[in-house]
Amino acid sequence: MSPWIRRQISCFSGGMMDLDELLADDGGPGDAQPRVFSVVQISGRIKGILEDGIGRVSVEGEVTGLKPAGSGHTYFSLTERDARGQTQKLNCAIYKFSSAARVVGTFREGDRVVATGRVSAWGGSSSYQLSVDSIRQAGVGNLLKKLEELRARLLAEGLFDQSRKRPIPTFAKRIGVVTSVRGAALRDIVRTILNRWPADILVFDTLVQGDGAAAGIARGIEVLNRVPDVEVIIVGRGGGSMEDLWAFNEEAAVRAVAASTVPIISAVGHEIDHVLTDDAADARAATPTAAAQMVVPSLYDLREGLDGHAARMTRLVARQIGECTQTLDDLFDRLSFASQRLVSVRVDRLRTVQARLAAAHPARRLADKERHLQTAGRRLDNAGRRLLERPEARLERLRLRLESYNPALPLERGFAIATAADGRVVRSFSDVAPGDAVDIRLSKGALDCTVVATRPDGNG
Numbered sequence: 422m423s424p425w426i427r428r429q430i431s432c433f434s435g436g437m438m439d440l441d442e443l444l445a446d447d448g449g450p451g452d453a454q455p456r457v458f459s460v461v462q463i464s465g466r467i468k469g470i471l472e473d474g475i476g477r478v479s480v481e482g483e484v485t486g487l488k489p490a491g492s493g494h495t496y497f498s499l500t501e502r503d504a505r506g507q508t509q510k511l512n513c514a515i516y517k518f519s520s521a522a523r524v525v526g527t528f529r530e531g532d533r534v535v536a537t538g539r540v541s542a543w544g545g546s547s548s549y550q551l552s553v554d555s556i557r558q559a560g561v562g563n564l565l566k567k568l569e570e571l572r573a574r575l576l577a578e579g580l581f582d583q584s585r586k587r588p589i590p591t592f593a594k595r596i597g598v599v600t601s602v603r604g605a606a607l608r609d610i611v612r613t614i615l616n617r618w619p620a621d622i623l624v625f626d627t628l629v630q631g632d633g634a635a636a637g638i639a640r641g642i643e644v645l646n647r648v649p650d651v652e653v654i655i656v657g658r659g660g661g662s663m664e665d666l667w668a669f670n671e672e673a674a675v676r677a678v679a680a681s682t683v684p685i686i687s688a689v690g691h692e693i694d695h696v697l698t699d700d701a702a703d704a705r706a707a708t709p710t711a712a713a714q715m716v717v718p719s720l721y722d723l724r725e726g727l728d729g730h731a732a733r734m735t736r737l738v739a740r741q742i743g744e745c746t747q748t749l750d751d752l753f754d755r756l757s758f759a760s761q762r763l764v765s766v767r768v769d770r771l772r773t774v775q776a777r778l779a780a781a782h783p784a785r786r787l788a789d790k791e792r793h794l795q796t797a798g799r800r801l802d803n804a805g806r807r808l809l810e811r812p813e814a815r816l817e818r819l820r821l822r823l824e825s826y827n828p829a830l831p832l833e834r835g836f837a838i839a840t841a842a843d844g845r846v847v848r849s850f851s852d853v854a855p856g857d858a859v860d861i862r863l864s865k866g867a868l869d870c871t872v873v874a875t876r877p878d879g880n881g
Contacts, residue, residue, distance in 0.1 A: 467542045471542050472540065481559050483532070484534055487530045499536060513553050524556060534557060539551070539554075571670070572697060572700070586704070598623070598625070600709075604659055627640065653685070655685075656674075657688030669698040841859060859871070
């Protein structure tokens with residue numbers, strides 16, 4: 422094995438790697454080919470070397486990139502600057518089943534902590550991390566301490582006073598943006614604005630992270646303040662760690678935001694991120710997209726709103742017209758009813774007077790007397806007829822009884838009277854004998870008959 426390869430791997434591993442076992446090579450160029458490992462095998466060997474070689478350690482550093490995951494685990498990094506000013510970072514993980522999970526809420530971004538656990542490799546990304554099983558505060562982190570000192574000083578100067586803040590225009594026609602043209606934040610801002618509203622967008626391209634970023638942000642604000650008709654400026658970038666967003670906490674950037682004559686929206690990171698430009702700006706947006714939505718309305722929403730207002734106004738006018746028409750109809754009905762009632766009352770009074778006059782007229786009285794005489798005459802006639810009806814009815818009954826005794830009446834109904842030769846009326850077959858002469862009287866005429874035979878009944 423060449424000494425150069427051994428030095429590189431030794432530096433990477435911190436002197437804890439078994440090089441001969443790992444590479445299976447005795448170092449000579451003519452030696453046999455090294456043993457071939459699978460990715461899983463080599464990842465497992467590295468993991469074992471790290472865990473067994475380093476063991477359980479305690480590491481002090483500043484918390485950055487703190488991110489709770491949906492799985493219940495918590496991920497962050499411990500950072501520290503080396504002698505050359507470069508940031509060194511150690512990835513850490515607190516698993517939800519770890520005893521350290523109970524104290525996750527006791528530290529935050531920027532805190533300086535001491536984390537204890539085991540260094541282990543994670544084959545999924547060929548990286549190593551500290552699996553933390555306990556953690557405690559080691560004092561306020563340098564970045565956070567610096568931030569709080571600057572915040573207190575600017576607050577005392579009044580740069581964050583609410584009275585300094587100006588309203589943000591909601592129908593901006595010319596909008597300035599201070600950000601990096603290579604960042605996703607600019608694409609989100611431009612796409613959101615142009616999809617919602619026809620506006621001019623002026624972009625000042627600057628670094629938003631690292632050395633010189635704060636000065637570039639301040640310069641962009643100064644330049645856009647001199648451009649005519651710029652109504653609002655959006656200053657921001659996408660999300661990142663505390664170090665990534667630090668330019669927006671630097672004094673130069675914060676003072677430039679506070680000194681702007683044009684209203685400024687600070688749109689840095691995500692909703693959970695907070696920087697000092699948020700406090701100095703006239704408004705803070707949770708995201709760059711939200712900032713774009715604050716300065717321009719949605720043309721589609723406005724049209725829908727106008728259509729809705731027009732429809733509501735049409736319904737309101739129609740309802741008011743209907744109510745007025747209904748009121749007029751009601752008044753007309755009431756007027757008609759009152760007029761008819763007044764006429765009816767007048768007609769009733771007139772008829773009453775006419776009836777009283779007619780009742781008092783001599784002709785009416787004469788007619789009444791005539792009616793009374795006619796009624797009395799009819800009553801007298803009825804009484805006379807009733808007096809005569811009783812004798813006449815009795816006489817009629819006697820006449821009918823007398824007629825019922827008339828012997829000729831049965832003959833008219835088809836009956837006959839038989840008499841023997843001596844004049845006796847024959848009432849039974851035994852009153853005559855065969856050979857006797859019989860005279861039969863009919864309703865009209867008579868018959869001379871001789872009895873041929875007799876029988877006791879009508880059969881035979």
